[in-house]
Amino acid sequence: MLPNPTLDQLQVFLAVAETGSFSAAARALNRAQSVVSYTIANLEAQLEVGLFERSGTRQSKLTDAGKAMLEDARRILADLEVIRARVRSLKDGLEAEVSVAISVMVPTALMVEVLKEFRDRFPSVSMRLNVGELGAVVDLVSSGQSTIGIGGAVFKKDDTLHVERIGHSFMIPVVAADHPLAAIDRPLTIADVREEVQLVVTDQTEQTKGRDFNVLSYRTWRVSDVATKHHLVRGGLGWGGLPASLVREDLLSGRLVHLDLEAYEQSEYPIYAIRKLANPPGPAAAWMIEAFRSGLTQCPSRSEFMNRRVQFGDAVAAE
Structure with missing residues (x-):
């Protein structure tokens, strides 16, 4: 038998x-x-x-x-x-609460737009929101602290998670307009940035422990989050990569300058909807995933973003 x-x-x-x-x-x-x-x-x-x-x-x-x-x-x-x-x-019917972890790579304007419509569509559903860096989104979903995650940095295979790509973002290297690197009127080489302070976000999770991404300088200042890094870059304390959606207004106003640095990897950064296989989303969470998917499909590619930035910059200069 x-x-x-x-x-x-x-x-x-x-x-x-x-x-x-x-x-x-x-x-x-x-x-x-x-x-x-x-x-x-x-x-x-x-x-x-x-x-x-x-x-x-x-x-x-x-x-x-x-x-x-x-x-x-x-x-x-x-x-x-x-x-x-x-x-x-x-x-079960509609969830009593939706707990979502959102990556800093998701455009802030899109996040606000989706959450505003979520509030109007599901007034009885409570919201628990975490905004995380790098591997934090995956950790929050894996630990059960968040029902769904909208983000990237899926570095380790986990058979308990359902991971689906729903869009993209990208990082671009920037510096304050009064920083010495901004005054170099040519494409930059690694030699140009090696001795300048590079601001780097250190992941607080196990997902990317011991790994660095696009760290090119010998001199690094490590910070805990993207928001702090953004403020320090704008303050002229160093250069670093930041989400394009976060620095768009800074680039248009001239407060920050995009560094033409070929050695800095600027490929598109995938954004995923992440959830536990054993915990499929309810109606409200499912709607949120689709809303982010729809919004992220409208995000321009890196080349489209840079072309628009140049066009806007020329228009501002002409005024």
């Missing part, structure tokens, strides 16, 4: 594998350790393979067969969570 492990057996197996011991799994599942041991013994008997090494140590180490089965168990239980979540969504 073919083995037919139950969902409960797989849940207990996964708990032991992830906690590292039978006693820790028992505490996590709020069961007696003897029940956990009995469940695993029955599962091994059905499968006719040992899943854990009995070495006498407190740690429960997976056998090769246990390691092979681990991903299958995770997949089956993840599918179960999807089924449960779908049933909940069919039974």
Whole structure:
């Protein structure tokens, strides 16, 4: 007879594998350790393979067969969570609250526009809003603090998350108009910026720990958030990359100057809608995702943005 492990057996197996011991799994599942041991013994008997090494140590180490089965168990239980979540969504009505994490790369004007319409459409739904840097959006969704995330920086594969690209943004290197780099009337090289202070946002999450992006200067000032970086760049304390939507008015007014620096990667930065597979969005959250998708499709590409900026700048100069 073919083995037919139950969902409960797989849940207990996964708990032991992830906690590292039978006693820790028992505490996590709020069961007696003897029940956990009995469940695993029955599962091994059905499968006719040992899943854990009995070495006498407190740690429960997976056998090769246990390691092979681990991903299958995770997949089956993840599918179960999807089924449960779908049933909940069919039974439940409008959410009482929507918790959303939004990346600083999302244009502020679009965020305000979407949230204003959300307030009008769903007056009974409370809002919990987090604006995050780099990997913070993914962390907030993964931890369950936010129902949905609108942002990027998805650096690690996570099978528990549903990630869908809905638009783009991009970073551009800028400097204050009175900064020495702004006075160089030619394309810049790395040598031009190496000795100038570069302002860099340091991610506070594990998503990009130890990784730097577009750091070209030997001298760096590290700050905790984009808003602070924006203020320091405008104050002439250094140069750095900032979201194009954030500095558009500064560029048009001449307060900031775009640096023609080929070494700085300026490709489009994808923006995703992120949620847990086991927690599909309700009507209000689903509407919000589509509203951001619609708005982000109107965002210009980098070349279109720069062309518009040049045209506006010429018009202001002519006045």
